[in-house]
Amino acid sequence: MAEKTLKELVEELIQKEEALLAGGGPKAIEKRHRQGKTTARERIDFLMDEGSFEEVDLFVKHRASRFGLAEKNLPADGVVTGFGTIDGRLVFIYSQDFTVLGGSLGEMHAQKICKIMDMAAKVGAPVLGINDSGGARIQEGIDSLSGYGKIFWRNTLNSGVIPQIAIIDGPCAGGAVYSPALMDFIFMIEGASKMFVTGPQVVKAATGEEVSAEELGGAQTHARRSGVAHFVAPDEKGCLLQVKRLLSYLPSNNTEDPPWLETDDPLDRENTSFYSIISPHPNKPYDVKKIIQEILDRESFLEVQEQFARNAVVGFGRIGGQVVGIVANQPYHLAGCLDIDAADKIARFVRFCDCFNIPLVTLVDVPGFLPGTNQEFGGIIRHGAKMLFAYSEATVPKITLILRKAYGGAYLAMCSRDLGADLVLAWPTAEIAVMGAEGAVNIVFRKEIENAIDPVSEREKVLGEYRQEFYNPYQAAQRGLVDQVIDPKVSRLKIARALEVFWSKRETGKGKKHGNFPV
Numbered sequence: 001m002a003e004k005t006l007k008e009l010v011e012e013l014i015q016k017e018e019a020l021l022a023g024g025g026p027k028a029i030e031k032r033h034r035q036g037k038t039t040a041r042e043r044i045d046f047l048m049d050e051g052s053f054e055e056v057d058l059f060v061k062h063r064a065s066r067f068g069l070a071e072k073n074l075p076a077d078g079v080v081t082g083f084g085t086i087d088g089r090l091v092f093i094y095s096q097d098f099t100v101l102g103g104s105l106g107e108m109h110a111q112k113i114c115k116i117m118d119m120a121a122k123v124g125a126p127v128l129g130i131n132d133s134g135g136a137r138i139q140e141g142i143d144s145l146s147g148y149g150k151i152f153w154r155n156t157l158n159s160g161v162i163p164q165i166a167i168i169d170g171p172c173a174g175g176a177v178y179s180p181a182l183m184d185f186i187f188m189i190e191g192a193s194k195m196f197v198t199g200p201q202v203v204k205a206a207t208g209e210e211v212s213a214e215e216l217g218g219a220q221t222h223a224r225r226s227g228v229a230h231f232v233a234p235d236e237k238g239c240l241l242q243v244k245r246l247l248s249y250l251p252s253n254n255t256e257d258p259p260w261l262e263t264d265d266p267l268d269r270e271n272t273s274f275y276s277i278i279s280p281h282p283n284k285p286y287d288v289k290k291i292i293q294e295i296l297d298r299e300s301f302l303e304v305q306e307q308f309a310r311n312a313v314v315g316f317g318r319i320g321g322q323v324v325g326i327v328a329n330q331p332y333h334l335a336g337c338l339d340i341d342a343a344d345k346i347a348r349f350v351r352f353c354d355c356f357n358i359p360l361v362t363l364v365d366v367p368g369f370l371p372g373t374n375q376e377f378g379g380i381i382r383h384g385a386k387m388l389f390a391y392s393e394a395t396v397p398k399i400t401l402i403l404r405k406a407y408g409g410a411y412l413a414m415c416s417r418d419l420g421a422d423l424v425l426a427w428p429t430a431e432i433a434v435m436g437a438e439g440a441v442n443i444v445f446r447k448e449i450e451n452a453i454d455p456v457s458e459r460e461k462v463l464g465e466y467r468q469e470f471y472n473p474y475q476a477a478q479r480g481l482v483d484q485v486i487d488p489k490v491s492r493l494k495i496a497r498a499l500e501v502f503w504s505k506r507e508t509g510k511g512k513k514h515g516n517f518p519v
């Protein structure tokens, strides 16, 4: 047989590529489109800068033979992997192709994902994973499970080195959920995403509970109840745009600083609206997000886990173009108390910021930890400890502003001076005390009140004395636990200056393997 010319070889290559790029074939793709779904490649095209995507391992083929797999042609083994740019910055990506055996994960499918995770770690660039899969490829047995194990191992070792982002754009069930769970952020889409360790049928068989897939593992469930999802979008495009926005706040790896963005919002913009937002009445709620938005560069706030543990607010923003992580109590919900979920939410966010050189700005208005048997039985002790650990361990610049209440252990937990805050600011409305006046006088002056001729007026008297003594920032300022008491209207400027000063802060680790983070 005559040797093929180069032109013929290239034509052959193109034909092979075309067959593989068609995934599960035109019928399967058409079916997806009819269902209002997109393909693995369409998702990548939408996300990446035009023409920047380079696919690797298009020719990878499974080597399983049992249960009829030998005869099955599985283009690209059901996952598209490669690298390219988003807004000009390098990212690595994998996107599971549901049209190929339900995007199920076998040995080679996993190997492809591992390869791009290794490449990303080598060069220091984020990994994005678009999950749309029936889970472990049943026919490949232990090889599928081993594939997941290899991914989990890399998720863990790459944690804190490169940002890892999971997009759930279809089913993600069984042990498969643990790769997204080991990543930094999970995005879910209303109606399309489903995540659960055991699906509705197994739940019914095991416990008798009847629950729909949506209720068990849909976007709202994980955004509001479980806290598994960090971002939720009404549709796929909205979700992918959110991913791009998140990336704009993140450095590519732990050795870089987050991207700086030019702003025309002056640092000395006065925040006079604070006079009307905060009420001098200590029990009147207000929306802390208004304060956050006013301090940050205009329109720069990106809230994380918006619907979960709404008594705490966390998210990214910019001050003078520099990325910061914001943590705040939200007096609108549970009066801003810390509880199990809020502690988990804050601790994880603080750790993320610390991994990736994002300074922390903490806004405090906290009456304490939420009381109750639910909280105690649920382990508020170990959950609350996560916050103490995360803040104490964080070496990024830590700036704290006390707005109003800062009581007890919750005061300490909200990045107090003693947990290593670099600069603590307080408004004149700050109340820094072991506990609120009502509770305190019942303990300290119980006998005096009981024995008084007029217990009611005696109680009022000691309440007044207590408030006079502790409901201000000055006792803490006398001890140097508050560095500056400031006029609220200069909050933005003062925080910006503090960030500038402590930007060059250098702290080294304690030369140990790692601490024993409370979980």
Ligand code: HXC
Pocket (backbone or CB within 6 Å): 100, 101, 102, 103, 104, 133, 134, 135, 136, 137, 138, 139, 145, 148, 149, 171, 173, 174, 175, 176
């Ligand atoms: C092999 C699979 C598969 C799987 C789906 N397919 N899941 N093949 N292994 N895990 C195949 C189907 O046989 C079908 O092939 C094609 O993908 C499309 O699937 P359909 O069922 O037709 O699609 P749909 O009706 O949309 O339902 C999607 C689904 C369902 C809900 C995801 O397929 C399903 O329940 N799959 C099994 C889910 C599961 O229990 N996975 C194992 C979880 S345990 P054909 O050839 O007909 O097109 C797990 C352990 C991980 O993952 C452990 C890690 C530590």
